[in-house]
Structure formats: structure tokens, C-alpha cells
Amino acid sequence: MTTRLFGEGIARREDPRLLRGEGRYLDDLGSDALEVAFVRSPHAHARITDIDVADALDVDGLVALYVHEDLPARLREPLPLLIPHPALTQPRTACCLADAVVRHVGEPVAMVVATDRYVAEDAAERIDVTYEPLEPVVGLDAAARGAARVHDDVPGNVAAALVQEVGDVDAALAQAPHTLDLALEIERSASTPLEARGVYARWDADDGTLRVYSSTQTPTSVRFAVAAKLGLPAEKVECVAPDVGGGFGVKIMHPWAEEILVPWAARLLGRPVKWTEDRVEHFVAATHERAQTHDITVGFDDDGRILGLDVRFRHDNGAYVPYGLIVPIITATQLPGPYKLGAYRVAFESLYSTTCPVTPYRGAGRPQACFAMERTVDAIAARLERDRAAVRAANLIAPDEMPYDIGLVFQDGRPAIYDSGDFPATLAKVRELIGWDDFPRLKAEAAAEGRRLGIGLACYVEGTGVGPYEGGHVHVETSGRVNVYTGLSSQGQGHATVFAQIVATELGVPLDDVHVTTGDTRRFPYAVGTFASRAAVMSGSAIALAARKVRAKALRIAAEALEANPDDLEISEGIVRVKGSPGDAIPLKAVAVLSNPLRYAFDESARAATQFALPASEDRPPIADDDEPGLEGRDYYSPLRSTFANGMHAAVVETDPDTAEVRILRYAVVHDCGPLINPRIVEGQIHGGVAQGIAGALYERMAYDEAGQLTNASFMDFLMPYATEIPAIAIDHLETPSPLNPLGIKGAGEAGVIPVSAALAAAIEDAEGIPIHRMPLSPDELHALRARAGGEAS
Amino acid sequence: MTADDLHEFTLVVNGRPRELRVPARRLLSDALRHDLGLTGTHVGCEHGVCGCCTVLLDGEPVRSCLAFAVSVAGHEVTTVEGLAGPDGTLHPVQQAFAECHGLQCGFCTPGFVMAVCGLLADQPEPTEEQALEGISGNLCRCTGYQNILRAVHRAAELLAEQGDRP
Numbered sequence: 001m002t003t004r005l006f007g008e009g010i011a012r013r014e015d016p017r018l019l020r021g022e023g024r025y026l027d028d029l030g031s032d033a034l035e036v037a038f039v040r041s042p043h044a045h046a047r048i049t050d051i052d053v054a055d056a057l058d059v060d061g062l063v064a065l066y067v068h069e070d071l072p073a074r075l076r077e078p079l080p081l082l083i084p085h086p087a088l089t090q091p092r093t094a095c096c097l098a099d100a101v102v103r104h105v106g107e108p109v110a111m112v113v114a115t116d117r118y119v120a121e122d123a124a125e126r127i128d129v130t131y132e133p134l135e136p137v138v139g140l141d142a143a144a145r146g147a148a149r150v151h152d153d154v155p156g157n158v159a160a161a162l163v164q165e166v167g168d169v170d171a172a173l174a175q176a177p178h179t180l181d182l183a184l185e186i187e188r189s190a191s192t193p194l195e196a197r198g199v200y201a202r203w204d205a206d207d208g209t210l211r212v213y214s215s216t217q218t219p220t221s222v223r224f225a226v227a228a229k230l231g232l233p234a235e236k237v238e239c240v241a242p243d244v245g246g247g248f249g250v251k252i253m254h255p256w257a258e259e260i261l262v263p264w265a266a267r268l269l270g271r272p273v274k275w276t277e278d279r280v281e282h283f284v285a286a287t288h289e290r291a292q293t294h295d296i297t298v299g300f301d302d303d304g305r306i307l308g309l310d311v312r313f314r315h316d317n318g319a320y321v322p323y324g325l326i327v328p329i330i331t332a333t334q335l336p337g338p339y340k341l342g343a344y345r346v347a348f349e350s351l352y353s354t355t356c357p358v359t360p361y362r363g364a365g366r367p368q369a370c371f372a373m374e375r376t377v378d379a380i381a382a383r384l385e386r387d388r389a390a391v392r393a394a395n396l397i398a399p400d401e402m403p404y405d406i407g408l409v410f411q412d413g414r415p416a417i418y419d420s421g422d423f424p425a426t427l428a429k430v431r432e433l434i435g436w437d438d439f440p441r442l443k444a445e446a447a448a449e450g451r452r453l454g455i456g457l458a459c460y461v462e463g464t465g466v467g468p469y470e471g472g473h474v475h476v477e478t479s480g481r482v483n484v485y486t487g488l489s490s491q492g493q494g495h496a497t498v499f500a501q502i503v504a505t506e507l508g509v510p511l512d513d514v515h516v517t518t519g520d521t522r523r524f525p526y527a528v529g530t531f532a533s534r535a536a537v538m539s540g541s542a543i544a545l546a547a548r549k550v551r552a553k554a555l556r557i558a559a560e561a562l563e564a565n566p567d568d569l570e571i572s573e574g575i576v577r578v579k580g581s582p583g584d585a586i587p588l589k590a591v592a593v594l595s596n597p598l599r600y601a602f603d604e605s606a607r608a609a610t611q612f613a614l615p616a617s618e619d620r621p622p623i624a625d626d627d628e629p630g631l632e633g634r635d636y637y638s639p640l641r642s643t644f645a646n647g648m649h650a651a652v653v654e655t656d657p658d659t660a661e662v663r664i665l666r667y668a669v670v671h672d673c674g675p676l677i678n679p680r681i682v683e684g685q686i687h688g689g690v691a692q693g694i695a696g697a698l699y700e701r702m703a704y705d706e707a708g709q710l711t712n713a714s715f716m717d718f719l720m721p722y723a724t725e726i727p728a729i730a731i732d733h734l735e736t737p738s739p740l741n742p743l744g745i746k747g748a749g750e751a752g753v754i755p756v757s758a759a760l761a762a763a764i765e766d767a768e769g770i771p772i773h774r775m776p777l778s779p780d781e782l783h784a785l786r787a788r789a790g791g792e793a794s
Numbered sequence: 795m796t797a798d799d800l801h802e803f804t805l806v807v808n809g810r811p812r813e814l815r816v817p818a819r820r821l822l823s824d825a826l827r828h829d830l831g832l833t834g835t836h837v838g839c840e841h842g843v844c845g846c847c848t849v850l851l852d853g854e855p856v857r858s859c860l861a862f863a864v865s866v867a868g869h870e871v872t873t874v875e876g877l878a879g880p881d882g883t884l885h886p887v888q889q890a891f892a893e894c895h896g897l898q899c900g901f902c903t904p905g906f907v908m909a910v911c912g913l914l915a916d917q918p919e920p921t922e923e924q925a926l927e928g929i930s931g932n933l934c935r936c937t938g939y940q941n942i943l944r945a946v947h948r949a950a951e952l953l954a955e956q957g958d959r960p
Binding site: 011012014015016018019020021022023024025027028031116118192193194195196243244245246248278279491492493494680681683684687688689690691692714715716720722723724726728729752 | 817819820827828831832833834835836837838839840841843844846873874875877878882884888891892893895897898899900901902903904907926927929930931932933934935936937938939940941942943
């Protein structure tokens with residue numbers, strides 16, 4: 001193929017528009033819309049005894065206000081449980097507006113619609129809600145104690161409990177020459193995209209249709225959810241994800257209460273209505289992730305080979321569990337990483353607390369899993385006084401053992417079988433990239449100057465490209481323009497570029513002719529969404545298959561026109577040619593004309609396809625029984641199971657002996673997501689992931705106090721890193737193709753974030769000689785650990 | 795409760811005088827976005843920390859979410875829409891971001907672009923440290939800042955090649 005754009009690090013096609021300020025994010029739309037503000041609970045747990053709206057009614061510009069009792073029956077019912085699971089025996093979801101009891105700060109209680117946001121907030125401020133405070137349940141300990149209940153009818157606050165076991169763990173531990181126990185914890189954090197959530201809806205009374213714009217990772221599913229809640233035929237509802245200012249997981253959650261209420265109000269009022277979430281709302285009323293505590297027992301031999309691993313963990317799912325058990329299931333099934341564990345048992349409890357609900361945030365349970373596994377391997381190495389890389393090497397699955405079945409049921413309900421990867425090669429690369437073997441010299445030299453250096457390493461395997469499916473549609477217009485549609489939406493991943501690269505390569509057309517539209521149900525109604533590092537694998541594969549269909553059709557039509565055998569044709573730069581006979585050629589746009597037999601010559605190019613222009617065949621209709629008009633094709637990609645990417649990170653840190661500040665001196669990433677469609681975009685994804693990982697390891701957390709108040713709900717206090725906190729990141733790739741999809745690719749979106757807390761904890765532990773069992777780690781906390789270690793030593 | 799009193803005044807936005815009639819509490823960011831339709835200036839936190847709303851006020855980068863529109867009456871404001879040529883040709887700073895993959899979702903990008911314009915006006919050849927310092931008032935959640943930092947140096951090169959000032 002002459003047009004080989006797959007694999008090229010070309011500049012992104014979406015950038016000029018975004019750089020000129022011509023992006024269209026949610027709040028850039030609907031300049032004529034009414035605007036919404038919500039009254040949200042200031043309490044973590046309380047009963048609503050009265051709502052007095054009298055004062056609000058005096059506000060000029062108020063259009064409408066609603067509380068739970070004002071809503072129609074369907075909107076008073078709890079929001080859907082998106083992913084049911086047999087182990088989720090006590091599922092509870094929120095109502096659109098609180099029904100008598102609020103269970104976290106930020107839960108919506110009343111909705112105000114007004115002429116603009118300023119006025120809406122004026123009115124919201126004047127709504128007087130009387131609360132009778134109930135006992136808050138904050139943190140996993142309080143949740144597990146169960147003294148107070150988040151939901152009256154859920155004893156012990158236990159939403160779900162699940163055990164998976166491979167082999168006989170009790171026997172393996174009993175027979176192991178060595179065992180050790182660890183307690184490991186990761187705190188709460190959140191996706192925190194710079195554009196918060198937002199919904200804008202227009203009701204068209206003339207044709208009875210509703211158009212919903214949402215800053216979402218799944219417009220197709222929002223459409224169905226809105227249609228169901230509003231009692232509309234899906235055919236009458238359209239959903240569009242406009243430019244989305246980052247998602248990182250939080251925007252896969254749907255339907256938000258606001259996503260239902262805004263379209264409902266737009267239809268009821270017959271006017272466009274918009275809600276743009278502000279930053280404080282996003283902190284308290286969107287969703288969080290990560291909070292888990294893990295108790296581990298591991299048995300191993302003299303070489304550090306793991307013989308049995310027993311993991312019990314608790315997952316804080318917050319006040320409601322709309323996204324099911326996906327996060328703890330991912331922790332449970334991704335914990336083994338690249339290792340052969342002998343026997344493995346993992347048991348978790350998912351617990352309610354009176355805090356913001358939990359749904360996936362980039363990595364989705366994997367950073368916790370990786371932290372648990374990698375800290376365990378480091379502890380084994382420490383116990384045996386062996387090199388940490390050597391202990392890892394002793395446990396790695398070998399390349400010739402692929403595909404490797406880890407014996408667990410993954411988050412898609414299908415077996416977790418590693419399809420590809422060369423873990424020893426990855427380990428060799430990361431050792432080289434970070435300078436593992438030379439580090440003892442560096443550390444000794446620094447120590448001689450009174451400086452404390454440490455090195456750490458962490459490995460992960462990431463199930464990516466989960467099903468059930470995605471689709472793609474490729475359409476060649478008679479102008480030569482190639483339209484590409486897929487249903488999932490984009491939040492900065494560069495889909496308009498990489499999907500165009502795939503189509504340009506498969507179809508043999510210039511990149512500039514290819515135009516990609518994502519996340520618009522008017523263009524492509526069937527999709528799942530953008531999450532789980534799946535967009536390139538799923539939509540990329542579907543689009544490649546669709547492009548191959550179009551190519552086959554183009555060759556068939558061109559072969560007829562050129563009186564050649566389709567096998568003798570090639571397509572390059574948008575021209576179909578007979579191989580070795582460049583004079584015999586027809587442009588693809590002319591093939592598009594011929595693909596659509598016409599009666600009317602509506603433009604110059606159409607003349608060639610009209611009924612007296614084409615050679616007529618007496619024994620064949622203009623469109624064959626198994627054919628369709630138009631040079632277009634649609635296909636779907638539905639994999640048997642997920643494909644597994646992998647990688648390893650390593651870090652060198654320096655800890656300040658006085659201030660306990662941690663500085664990252666070197667950071668190295670080796671990553672295997674199969675063949676790279678666009679290396680520049682993959683590296684950008686890794687950079688961003690690592691930055692979020694560093695944020696979660698050293699800076700960010702959701703600091704709830706005992707009363708359930710989020711005490712750092714602003715960018716002043718949440719400590720999202722600036723450029724000054726993120727070091728240079730060295731990257732190397734390994735490209736072992738996946739056998740599961742037509743492009744051999746594996747997902748790349750989340751990988752960067754997964755092993756960072758584990759790698760940095762290991763490096764800090766190495767620098768300080770103090771075990772690190774809990775992340776994030778602030779200078780304050782490191783100082784306290786030093787004091788405690790000093791106290792124990794003296 | 796009645797509507798706020800409205801104030802009438804002129805802002806010079808991207809070189810053009812623009813008439814505004816807004817309440818005293820109208821933020822500059824909202825006035826630009828919703829009254830003048832210049833939605834390239836974004837709002838990420840409404841409390842002056844993220845820098846998405848950065849514009850140039852009389853040539854200096856400021857947070858438009860921390861200023862009332864009425865408080866800058868008569869002053870000159872440059873937004874991201876004021877940088878590219880009339881035919882859409884990217885400004886060297888914008889060009890540098892495109893070349894270096896300095897953006898992903900693009901939401902923080904206009905703020906970074908304006909901040910870098912301000913930085914390079916003061917320091918046409920920034921050192922690594924000056925470049926880092928110059929972008930360290932803006933948050934980006936996508937890029938890990940690696941390529942934004944490269945874009946600062948590339949923008950300096952492009953401006954020098956063109957003998958241009960940001």
C-alpha cells in the first residue's frame with residue numbers, strides 16, 4: 001500500500017480549530033438558553049424536613065423551580081443501575097432530586113431555571129431547606145463498622161461482596177517457605193477534567209424532537225437513557241457530545257440527574273435550557289474513585305517466587321453505586337499483573353459511605369491493584385534481601401506462555417486471558433532506560449553529599465479494548481470527500497486524526513480528504529462509549545473493517561469500469577489503478593458516482609451515472625440484490641474478549657532531609673500497546689497519564705472531614721500539579737501485536753497513570769528506608785513517618 | 795428582588811471597540827463569552843487558579859474570571875480569537891502548539907496560548923527555567939506539560955524567524 005499513514009506521528013487535525021478558539025464546548029453552545037442552578041445538600045447525611053421557596057419566587061428572571069415532589073413519576077424513581085452484577089445484592093442509586101434524605105454533600109435537592117446563571121444562583125440562594133442531620137459515615141473504617149447506616153435497609157453498609165479464587169490459596173500459603181502480611185491503602189481522588197460537566201437541551205415542538213448536548217463519554221447511551229426517562233421514542237431523541245474538555249472517566253457515568261432534568265425542563269418549558277457545572281459542584285457532586293484498603297498475605301520461596309497470594313480489600317463506593325462493581329472487579333482481576341502467582345484468592349467488600357459516589361477514573365481500580373501487587377513484590381525482595389528487579393524477573397510470565405489464562409472473570413464478564421506481550425523484554429528496557437544497574441553508584445555518590453536518592457520500579461498489565469462492540473461507517477462522496485463516523489465520543493484523544501490515518505491507509509486516499517465525526521447519534525446511533533482504553537481498539541478496528549468493505553466495493557466497480565480484474569487493482573492517493581499500467585485508472589470520486597445509478601443529473605459529476613450514460617444490462621437490475629447504492633460501508637468490531645496491554649515504569653527520587661519534599665529526578669516508561677497508530681499521540685497520552693499518576697501519588701486527594709465535608713473542594717486546595725511538579729518523562733515502546741483485532745492494537749489511554757503510585761512509593765521507600773504502605777504521600781506525612789520510624793529506632 | 799442596574803461602557807477587544815451593557819457583577823470572562831460571543835476564552839474554576847480564562851489586558855496576561863467587566867472599561871483586551879490572521883493562519887504561538895502536540899482536549903489551550911504570548915513578550919528567548927515558570931500558572935489535565943514546554947521554545951524560534959513580537 002503506497003499511502004501508509006498508519007504509524008506516522010503526524011500533527012493533529014483537530015488542533016488549528018481548537019487553537020484559534022473555535023472549539024465548541026458545552027457552555028459555548030446555547031447562547032439563547034435559559035440557565036440552571038441547583039440547590040445542593042450542605043450535609044453529608046440528613047433528612048429534609050421542609051423546603052421553603054417563597055423568597056426565591058420574588059427574583060426577577062426566575063422561570064421555574066422544582067423539588068422532588070414536582071417531578072413526574074418516572075423522574076421520581078431512582079436513576080438506573082447501569083451495570084448490574086449478581087454479587088451486587090444491595091444496589092442503591094440516587095433520585096434526580098433528593099427524596100427526603102440526602103446522603104452526600106452536593107446531592108441535588110432543588111432545580112432552578114432562570115434567564116441566566118447569575119439570576120438562577122440568586123434564586124437558588126433564597127430557597128430555604130430545613131435539614132435534620134443524620135449520622136455521617138465517612139471513610140472505610142466507619143463504613144465497615146456499620147454503626148450508622150447510609151441506607152436504612154442496607155445492614156453493615158455492604159453493597160456487595162465477591163470472592164474469586166484460582167488454585168488452593170490456603171494450601172499454597174501453608175506450604176510456602178516464607179509468608180508476609182501487608183496492609184496497603186490508596187486514598188480518594190477524582191478525574192477532574194478542566195471542563196466540568198454540562199448539559200444543554202432543545203425541544204423542537206414542530207417535529208416533536210429533543211436534541212441533547214452533553215459533555216459525555218457516551219452520547220449513544222445518554223440518548224437511550226433520556227428517552228426512557230422522558231417516555232419518548234428513542235427515534236425522537238438525538239444526543240451530541242460537542243468538544244469535550246477532558247473526561248478521564250467521570251463523564252462515562254450517565255445519566256446524571258442533571259442529564260435527565262435539563263432535557264425534561266427544556267421540553268416542559270418549550271425553551272432551550274442549559275446547565276454548566278461550576279468547579280465546586282464538580283468536586284462535590286460529580287464522582288470520585290480510588291479509596292481502597294487492602295490486606296494481603298503472600299507466600300513465596302527462597303528465590304522470591306510467589307506461591308500463593310491472598311488479598312482481602314474494601315472498596316468505598318460512596319453514597320450510591322450507579323456504575324455497579326466495575327472498579328473493585330478491575331482491581332481484583334488486574335492485581336496479578338505480569339506475574340505467575342501460583343494460587344490467588346481475592347475477596348472484596350464494596351461499602352456505602354456518605355460521600356460522593358464512585359465511578360471509574362482513568363485507570364479504574366488498576367492503580368490500586370498495581371500498588372497492592374508491586375508493594376508486595378518489593379516487600380518480598382526486602383525480606384529476602386534480593387534485587388527488586390530480579391524478584392520480578394523470577395515471577396514474570398514468559399512470552400512463549402502467551403496466550404496466558406489468569407483464570408479470572410474480567411470486567412466484561414469474559415475470561416481474562418493475556419493475548420500478547422514480552423514482559424522480560426519490557427523489564428530489560430525499563431532497567432536500561434532508568435539506569436537501574438548503575439543506580440547504586442549514583443545513590444552512594446549522592447549520599448556522600450548528604451543527599452537521599454531512591455529508585456523504584458512498577459509493572460502492570462492492563463485489560464483494554466473491552467466489548468461489547470463499536471461500529472464504523474465510511475462514505476466516499478462524489479467530490480472525493482470521505483466521511484467517517486463512529487458513535488463513541490472524543491475528549492482529547494485525537495480520534496479525528498488517528499481514525500483518519502486508519503482510513504487513509506486502508507482506503508488509499510489523501511488524509512486531507514478524510515473527515516471524522518464522533519459522538520453524534522445523528523451520524524452513528526450504535527456505540528458503547530469511550531472508556532477502558534478502548535476507542536482506538538474498538539472504533540479503530542470497526543472503522544478499518546468498514547474501510548475495507550468500501551475498498552472492496554470500489555475495486556469491484558472500478559474493475560467493471562476499467563474492464564480489469566479487481567485483484568489487479570490498487571488504490572493510492574484516491575486513484576484506482578491497474579497495477580503496472582498507470583494509464584488505466586479511475587479516480588475514487590468517479591467510482592463513487594458510478595456506485596449510485598441515477599435518473600437525474602443534479603450536478604456535473606452526476607451525469608456519468610444517469611440512465612442513458614451507463615451501459616445498460618438487460619439481465620441485471622441497476623442495483624444488484626445483494627448491493628446498495630453509494631460508495632459506503634459500515635461494519636462492527638466485537639471482540640471475543642479484551643486485549644491486554646502492559647508496561648513498566650521506574651523512577652528516581654530525591655527526598656529532602658529537612659522538608660521531606662519529594663523530587664522526581666528521572667522518570668522512565670516502557671509501554672507495549674502493540675503497533676502505534678500515531679506515536680506522537682500515544683506519547684501524549686502517556687505524558688498525561690503519568691502526570692495524573694504523579695498527582696495521585698504526591699499531591700491530590702479528596703480530603704473529607706469526619707462530618708463528610710469535602711474540605712479541599714477548590715483548585716486552591718486540591719493541589720492539581722502545575723508544570724513545575726511534573727518532571728521530564730523518558731519513553732520507550734515495545735510493539736507486540738494483539739492477535740485479537742485486525743490492526744493488532746491494544747489500548748493506550750489509561751496506562752500512564754496505573755503504576756505511578758507504586759513506582760514512587762518504591763523509590764521513596766528506597767530513599768528513606770521506611771516502608772511506604774499508603775499513598776498519596778505529602779511531605780507532612782513523610783515527616784510523620786520519619787518521626788515514627790525514628791521513635792521506633794530509639 | 796429586581797434585576798441589577800446595567801452599566802454601559804466600551805472595551806477594545808482584539809483591536810475593535812465593543813459596546814457592553816451589563817450588570818456590575820458581570821465577570822470579564824462571562825462578558826467576553828456570553829455578551830460578545832468570544833467563547834474561545836474558557837472558564838475552568840471561576841476562582842483564578844486554573845488559568846483557562848487567561849486573556850491579555852493591555853498586553854499583560856490576566857485571569858478574566860477574577861475581573862469584573864466594568865472594571866476594565868476603556869482598556870484593551872486580547873483574546874485567543876485575536877491571534878490568528880484574517881485568513882485563519884495560525885499565530886506563531888498557536889503554530890508551535892500544533893507542531894509540538896501541545897494540546898489534547900484543548901480546553902486549557904487558549905489560556906496557555908495567551909500566557910505564552912505574555913511570557914514571550916517579556917522574554918523572547920526564555921531559558922528552560924523561565925519557560926517552566928512562564929507556564930506554571932496554568933493547569934492542564936491532559937498533556938503532563940511536556941509538549942507545552944516544547945511549544946514555548948518552538949514559539950520563541952518561530953517568532954524570532956519572523957522577526958515578530960507576540
